Amino acid sequence: AQSVTQLGSHVSVSEGALVLLRCNYSSSVPPYLFWYVQYPNQGLQLLLKYTSAATLVKGINGFEAEFKKSETSFHLTKPSAHMSDAAEYFCAVSYNTNAGKSTFGDGTTLTVKP
Amino acid sequence: ETGVTQSPTHLIKTRGQQVTLRCSSQSGHNTVSWYQQALGQGPQFIFQYYREEENGRGNFPPRFSGLQFPNYSSELNVNALELDDSALYLCASSLERRNTEAFFGQGTRLTVV
Numbered sequence: 358a359q360s361v362t363q364l365g366s367h368v369s370v371s372e373g374a375l376v377l378l379r380c381n382y383s384s385s386v387p388p389y390l391f392w393y394v395q396y397p398n399q400g401l402q403l404l405l406k407y408t409s410a411a412t413l414v415k416g417i418n419g420f421e422a423e424f425k426k427s428e429t430s431f432h433l434t435k436p437s438a439h440m441s442d443a444a445e446y447f448c449a450v451s452y453n454t455n456a457g458k459s460t461f462g463d464g465t466t467l468t469v470k471p
Numbered sequence: 472e473t474g475v476t477q478s479p480t481h482l483i484k485t486r487g488q489q490v491t492l493r494c495s496s497q498s499g500h501n502t503v504s505w506y507q508q509a510l511g512q513g514p515q516f517i518f519q520y521y522r523e524e525e526n527g528r529g530n531f532p533p534r535f536s537g538l539q540f541p542n543y544s545s546e547l548n549v550n551a552l553e554l555d556d557s558a559l560y561l562c563a564s565s566l567e568r569r570n571t572e573a574f575f576g577q578g579t580r581l582t583v584v
Contacts (some may be wrong), residue, residue: 359489361513389525389571393575398577399578400475400578401561401575401578402564402575403572403573403574408573438537447514449513453569454569454570455519455527455565455570455571456565456570457502457503457519457563457565457568457573458516458519458527459516460561461511461513461514461563462513462514463511463513464512469574
């Protein structure tokens, strides 16, 4: 069975500071891993994905994530936070090359302070 | 190219009633997945449809059912509504059953009173 754990339900950073959102996964087979962002009362937007190619993945809006198999982690980072980054972030895992059947973490709310 | 659209955006139902939610997949996508997102939680997989057939189901009771039509649009039906069914219901479409990306709609906010 696959599962996702997002450490820290709330993360607060100052504008311009490093953003680090943590995600650990468990999967019995090689995983596909995703980070999504959700703004209030909206659906999910894909930030980036790992699909067994390069372990360092770059996404939209300056975000990136590194797949570390030995640590079963896929943490999301951004060097410099912007006010517009304030949102809910979800890490998700899927297998069998089917992104539509994903298991999501409980999310991390990112607050950006001016 | 239009994205994934869901209707209605909001609705309120009474416990015990039935509800139908609709989803139009992105152009050319033949795979549709449905998720339930309760307040403060991540989305949970309900089921997926591929070319009008169910292609996997999550841990949801049979009163959650679905359909996919020849144009690949989809419906989610929930019978005998319970208070705990109050949630944001998300639809996601993919180009094929084997896919590396799913595109989400804006969701339908269902409130059961």
